[in-house]
Amino acid sequence: MLGMQPKTVFTSNAMACPKPNESGDDMTDFVTIDGNEAAVSVAYRANEVVAIYPITPASPMAEQDDSWAAAGKTNLWGNVPVIQQMQSEAGAAGAVHGALQTGALTTTFTASQGLLLMIPNMYKIAGELTATVFHVAARSLATQGLSIFCDHSDVMAARSTVFAMLFAGSVQEVMDFALITQAATLKTRVPFLHVFDGFRTSHKIRKIVPVSTDDMQALIDDRLVRMHRLRGLNPERPVMRGTAQNPDVYFQTRETVNPYYLAAPEIVQNVMDDFAARTGRSYRLFEYSGAPDPDRVVVIMGSGGETVVETAAALNRTGERVGAIRVRLYRPFSVTHLLAALPPTVRAIAVPDRTKEPGSLGEPLYLDVVAALHEAIAAGVSPLADMPRIVGGRYGLGSKEFTPAMVAAIYDELKTSRPKNHFTVGIEDDVAGSSIDFDPDFDIERDDTVRAVFWGLGSDGTVSANRNAVKIIGEETPYDVQGYFVYDSKKSGAVTVSHLRFGPHPLHSPYLIQHAGFVAVHQFDFLDRYPVLERIDTGSVFLLNSPYGPDEIWDRLPATVQREIIEKGLRFFVIDGYRVARESGMGNRINTVMQTCFFALSGVLPKEEAIAKIKESIVKAYGKRGPAIVRQNHEAVDRALDHLFEVAIPESFVPGYTPPPTVPEDAPVFVRHVTGELIAGRGDTLPVSAFPADGTYPVGTSRWEKRNIAAEAPVWEPDLCIQCG
C-alpha cells in the first residue's frame, strides 16, 4: 500500500516560502521552531540578566533561556547571561528593575497574571526611560474562570504603564520583532512589551528565516549599549533616582518624557527599515494590505491579522474591495502613521479587539481608532473626506478560534448601512445579542496545502511525534510548514489535537484546520467520544490506531463513523500501533509507529527519504539514552509499514452500534446540556445562555466524565505509606 498518492498532492516544486535573505543563502537558512523559541533566541543573545518566573504560555522561553545558560551559551558580547528565577513575577519585575538600574541589559518573559504583578515596577521602569524588552505570550486573565489561552487582556491591562507595545502576528515576526524591539528600546529609551499571541503564536511551529547574530550586531548599536551602561547606578559617578516629589514639581517632571514618546514611532519605523535593508523582510507600524481602493477595512493586532489579510485577499479575488490594516506598534499610538496606511476610499472600518472591558464604551483599539480619525478630520489631515462608519467588536477571547469565515462575516457586516457596533464574532450571544453570524462552511484554503489532523492523548507522544514531523518536512523540503497543537488544560490524559499544514505557498493561516485531507486517530476509543471525522474532506485519508485488523475493523466501528467514511468517500487505513510498539520492545509508546504511517500515507517525502529522516531524528532524540532505545525505535519504524493496512469499504453491511450518550440520560440537566457537551468536544456550539453569569457551577460533575487516564489502578500499601498527603 505504500507509494499510494494522498488526495492532496504537491503538483509543483515552486518555492514561495519565506524568502531567503539577500546574501542568497540557500534553504539551510531556515529553521523550524515555535514562537517562544523565536523570541528567546534573540532575547538570550541580546541580554545579560534575565529574571524569570514561569507562567503558561511563556514558560518555555524561561526554560530555554535557563537551559542555554546552563550549557554555557554566550550572548552577543561573549558572556553567559545571568538567569535568576524569583519567587513570583512581582519579584522578577523588581529584579529586572534593579538589574536595569545597574546598567545591565535585562529582560523577562511573562503573560497574564504574571504581567499584572509586574505593573508597579513597569511604571517606574518607563518613568525612568529605561531600555528593556519584556516578551509576552499574551494570555487571558482569570475573571469568571481561568483561561491559560490567548487573548490580549493581559497586555491591555498594562497599557497605562506606557511601555511601548509591538505586536507580532507570526513566528517569523516574533523573531524579527524581538530584535526590532531590542534595537528600538535602546534608541528610544522607551521600554517595550514585545507581544505575540499565547499558544497561537508562542506554541505554533513554523519554518522561518532565523535572525542571525550578524543581523543583531548590525541592528543593536554598541554605542547605545554603552550609554545604557553609563546610565547605570555606579558609586564612581553617583546619581539619585526614585525621589519623592511634592505637588510643586511632580506634574512638570511627569511631562518631561513627552519628546521621547513623540519620537518613538518614527524611530521604530527606522529600525524596521534598517532591518528590511538587511533581511528583505519589511514591516510598517500600521500595515495596509488588500484592494488598492477598498470600501471596507478591518484594523487588527496580533495573529488575527494574518487571517484578515488572507481572507481579504480571497474576497478581493471574488470581486469585493476590502483591506486590512495590521497594527504593529500599538503604543506609542501614532495617528500620522495610521492615517498614512488608510486608503482614501474607505467608507467603513471594523476594529475587532482581542480583549473585553465590560463597562467601557468600547475596547481599547476601537477607542483609539475612533479618536484618531476624529482628530484627523478635526485637524483637516484625514485622507477620508468624512468620518467613516467605525465599529468595534471582540473576537478570539481565551483562544476562541478566529477563522476566515468570521472575518468574512465582519466584512459583510460593514456592508450594511448601520453595522452592529460592539459586536462579538465566533460565538452565539443569545443573552445580550452582541454576536454576528458567520458561515462555518466558508473556506479559503488552497487546494495544494496538505492539511493533516491528529487526535492523540496528552501522554501518548502524538504531539512530540508531530512536532518532529513538522521539523523534518520543514528542513527537508522547500515547503512551508505549520504545526499547531490543541491542548486541553487538563493536561496529561486529556485529548490533544495536532493541526499540521504543509504546502508550496507561504502559510498564513493562524486557525485550526477546517477541512482536513488527512485525519489520524491515535486512540481507538475516541471514535465513540469525539467528532473525529467532522472536519475531514471528501476523498481524504483516515488513519486509525486500531486493535482490530483490516478484516475485522468495519464491524467494530460506530454507525456514525461508518456513515462518514462512506458518504465522504474516505480512504481508510488501520494499524495496531500498540501491538507494533509492544513487539518492538517500546511498551505503549506508539508515537514512532504512528509518525511513520503518516509519512507513508502523506507522501510529502519519498518513502526511503522519509524513513531515513525519521531514523535520523530518533538518533537525535534518543541517542543519549543508549543504543537499545534507538534500536527499538528503528525496529518500530520498520515494523510499522508492515502492519499498515488499507481497509476495504464494504458495499453493503449491517450498520454498527450507536455509542452511548456522553453522559447518561439520568444525569442532571446542567450536566447533560452543558458539561456533557464540553466532554463531547462540542463546547464551541454552546451559546452564552448556557453558562452561569458569575462563574458559579454545580459540583459533583466530574463523575460524569469517564477520563480513565490511569493505565493501572494503584493499591494502597499500609506498610509503606508515610501518610504524606
Add this chain to the structure above:
Amino acid sequence: MLGMQPKTVFTSNAMACPKPNESGDDMTDFVTIDGNEAAVSVAYRANEVVAIYPITPASPMAEQDDSWAAAGKTNLWGNVPVIQQMQSEAGAAGAVHGALQTGALTTTFTASQGLLLMIPNMYKIAGELTATVFHVAARSLATQGLSIFCDHSDVMAARSTVFAMLFAGSVQEVMDFALITQAATLKTRVPFLHVFDGFRTSHKIRKIVPVSTDDMQALIDDRLVRMHRLRGLNPERPVMRGTAQNPDVYFQTRETVNPYYLAAPEIVQNVMDDFAARTGRSYRLFEYSGAPDPDRVVVIMGSGGETVVETAAALNRTGERVGAIRVRLYRPFSVTHLLAALPPTVRAIAVPDRTKEPGSLGEPLYLDVVAALHEAIAAGVSPLADMPRIVGGRYGLGSKEFTPAMVAAIYDELKTSRPKNHFTVGIEDDVAGSSIDFDPDFDIERDDTVRAVFWGLGSDGTVSANRNAVKIIGEETPYDVQGYFVYDSKKSGAVTVSHLRFGPHPLHSPYLIQHAGFVAVHQFDFLDRYPVLERIDTGSVFLLNSPYGPDEIWDRLPATVQREIIEKGLRFFVIDGYRVARESGMGNRINTVMQTCFFALSGVLPKEEAIAKIKESIVKAYGKRGPAIVRQNHEAVDRALDHLFEVAIPESFVPGYTPPPTVPEDAPVFVRHVTGELIAGRGDTLPVSAFPADGTYPVGTSRWEKRNIAAEAPVWEPDLCIQCG
C-alpha cells in the same frame, strides 16, 4: 486690641450652607470631618469584614476602622466588623476576595501602588459579579519619581478590571457616595471603586450633613444582603467557582456579564434618586451645570469638578455662556446619560483628565467622550447636529493646583477655532509645548468668605490647632467651613501651610487660597525662607509668632516683608508664642496660643464664646492626660490675649536686611536653579525643562538645605550603644 474688626466681616447671617435634611433637623445635624472619615463612617457601618493595608492618603480610613472596632462600635446589623491588616495590599485584596466568597459584606481602603497590587484579585471579584466597594483616596503612581499626592493614575490603571467607578468631588459627596455605591453594588452585583481625590478630598475638613444609620438602612436592601450571603460558598449548599476554561467556552462565559453592566448605570441613578428623596441631596451620573445655552463645556471628574462649576458660574455672570459636566459614574460608561446631560447648543468641549498615559493617543476620559459623541452622531441620537470640537488635556497631576484661573484658561482656549489638543494646564511646558497659559491673578472668590493661611512646622501643632478651629467654627456657627493642609512629604520638621475658609455661602473651592485675608506665621525664621506674604490681600491681618515685641520687631524684619506690609497696608500683630507656652508650663507647644490669637483677630466668633469653646476643646483633647495639662493649656489661652500686640507701622525707617539666597552663590548650577527654588517654595514656577527627563538627579544636594529639624543634637554614648543600626 481685642474686638477689632478683621478685614473680612460677615455682613449677613444668611445660611446657605449644605441644606439640612427634609426632616427639618437643625444645625446639630452637621458634622465637620474630612473625606476619609466621611467614607469610613459609612463603610464601617455597612460591612462585616475589612481587610486593610495602610497607604497614604487612604491610611486614616483603615486606622479609623481599626480603632472603632477596638472600641466595640457596631455596624448596621449590630456586629463589630472583623478588621484584619495583611502583609500588603495584594494580601488585603486576596482576603477581601476570600471573605466575599463566604458571603460576608467586605471592603477595603487603598490608593496608588496599593490599588495596583489588588488588580489581579479585582478581575476575579468582578468576573464573579461580587458586590463590594473599595474606597480609594486617589493618588499618583511612582514613575520618574514618587508622589504621595493626588491624581487619578491609580484608578485609571485599574479601569480594565471593570469595577464600576463612582467619583466623589467633595467631602459631602464622599459620604453620600459611600452609601450609594454600597447600595448600588448589591443591586447591580458589579463591584465598585468609590473614588475621591487623595488629600484634596480625603484630608480636607468640611462641614457636611452626615449619612444617618436610618438612611443606610433605608437604602441598603436587606433582601439583597441575604442574597449576597446566599451566594457565599457554604458546605451545606456546595457550588464551584474559579474553574479553568478551555477555548471552547471561555469567550461565551466572558460575555455572560453584559446585561449586568448594561443595567448598572440606570440602577445607580435609581439609587441616587432614592437617596435624594430621603436626603434632598440629588446627584446625576453625568451632571450638567452652567448656562442654559452654553457654547462651551468642560467634562471632568473628581474634586476639580467643583472648581469648574464655580468658575463657569462666575464666567456666566460676566456674560459668557459656558457649562460643566461632572462625571460621577465613570464605569460603566453610559453614553445615553452623557448625551442627556449635554445641552444642544454646545460647539466645543474640553475633557481634562487627571492622569497621564504617554504613548496613548489621549487620556481615558477624553477617548471615551470622543467615542461617545461619535457613536451618538453615527446612530442619529446626538443632541448636537455636528461633531463638536473636542480636546483633551491634563491637569492636577501629583496634586498640582487646579484653580479657577486654569479653568478660565481652558474655556478661553475653547473659544479659538483650533483649540490646542492634549494640552496641559497649571505648568509651563517649555519642552513639548503642551501647556496653555493662565492668568494667575484671575480670582472668583466671594468677598464674604474668610480666607486664612497659617505657616507652621510639621511638628509644632499648627495643623492640629487649625483642624480644631475648623471644627469649632463648623459646629458653633451657621457658616460653611473648609480646612485644607499642605504637607511636605518630608513630614516632621517640614513646612505645613493650613488653608482655612469660612463663610455664609457654600464653599466649593477645592484649591489653595489665592488671596488671604489673614496670614499667620508660626515660625519666625520662615520670614527669611518662604514667600509667606505673597498671597495676602491688601488691608489684611498678618500675625507673627515673634521673639521680638511690638516695639522691637520692625527693625528685625527683612526688607521684603517690611515692603509688603506697607505696600499692602497690612495690620501687623505679634505674639511671643514660645514665651507664653513656656511660661504656661507647656514647653514649646505653641498651638493653643496661636489658635487663641487667630480667634481673637478673626472675630469669627464673639471673643468670650471663642475662648469658652477653645477651653472646651482642650478638655476634650487633653482631658485624659490629667488636669495639669488641661490647666496649663487653659492658662496659655488666657495669657495669649495678654501678649498679643498690634505693631505700629513706622512712617519712615531704615530698610531691613536682605536674607541670604536660599542656597549660596557657589552652589552648583542645578542646586541654585532647581533645588534652591524648591527649598524656597517656588517649585511651582519651574518649567518642564528645569528637570531631568528620567528622574535622575545629582547627589549631595541635601547639604544645601538647612532644615535644622532637630531641636537638640544627639551625643553618641559608646557604653549604651547596642549598635542597632
